[in-house]
Amino acid sequence: MPKPKILILDDEVEFASALAERLMLRDYPARAEYRAEKAFDSIRQDPPDVVLLDLKMPGMNGIEFLRDLKRSWPRIEVIMLTGHGDPSYVDLATREGAFDYIMKPVDITELTAKIAGAMERRSQG
């Protein structure tokens, strides 16, 4: 069974690129975007199954992006990437439809488990 397509959206270019490479080594079709506007174009062209979304980005915060994403693509699952794990932000993200969150620096094993969980939820409709 093919692995889910992953889009990483994070303004930290090197972080997102390295994470994408690590996921690709594990046979996930993964790509990275660094700006929200370009990410929407990328999603329109090739919708991913899961988006790994930075909570805080210049000019547009992750919660706003999540809201807009879910409005247009409700079946795309989202896992928030956060450096501080502020419970209020995490709660808000979950209410807006995020599947879960993961702290940066990322534990790759934990991440792939969360991706599997997100896909499980999606398969349950």
Next chain:
Amino acid sequence: MERLPDQEISGSQMSFIGKVLATFSHELKNHLAVIKEYTGLIHDLFEMKKPGGNMSEQCLQSLRSINGQIDKTLSLILYFNRFSHRMDAPVSSFDVNAAIEELLILIHRLANQRRVKLEPEFDREIPEVHANPLLVQFLLFCLIEELLLRLEGGGTIRVGTNRTGGNLVVRLATQGKLGPPSVGQRVCGEEGFGLALGTLGATVDRSGENSVITMTMPVKSS
């Protein structure tokens, strides 16, 4: 209980220091996250040994990135260390350009979040100032934060210094669309800000063209 003037300034300064600390720690964590990803990638490349691809080049690129992040982290820590030592003595003679540069480096992430560039335009010939350096940084932070909140959709804040007679002038000029002054709520209260100005013998003028804000304070007597 009525707050004394010192407490008013202290409370406001604590908020300012807290914001600098938060920004610094966030920045540090981001650099470490990149380092961790690249060390993980190198580990993956060796452990997984995927056919094809260019493992040597990928490892070298990862090592270059790790090195770059370490350099950035060390630079940031150096600036933070200097900032921390501003509190060693309540009053000292110091290079205002260096103090402002330090502040701009430490808060650039805050500005970045608002898509604002902070650009220094220093007069390198200005003399030292004999004052509380942390208060100077605190006041400037308040003014910069005010502008960050008012700048809609990003822009630039140019921070310039020059000497006029017996005074040092710090000038904040913006490029970008500015919202109304009511939008700019500072990290400190009016009273803390005002008391800090009084302690430094400084004044702030917001009546400049194109929303230029200037802060003027006396220089050290030679």
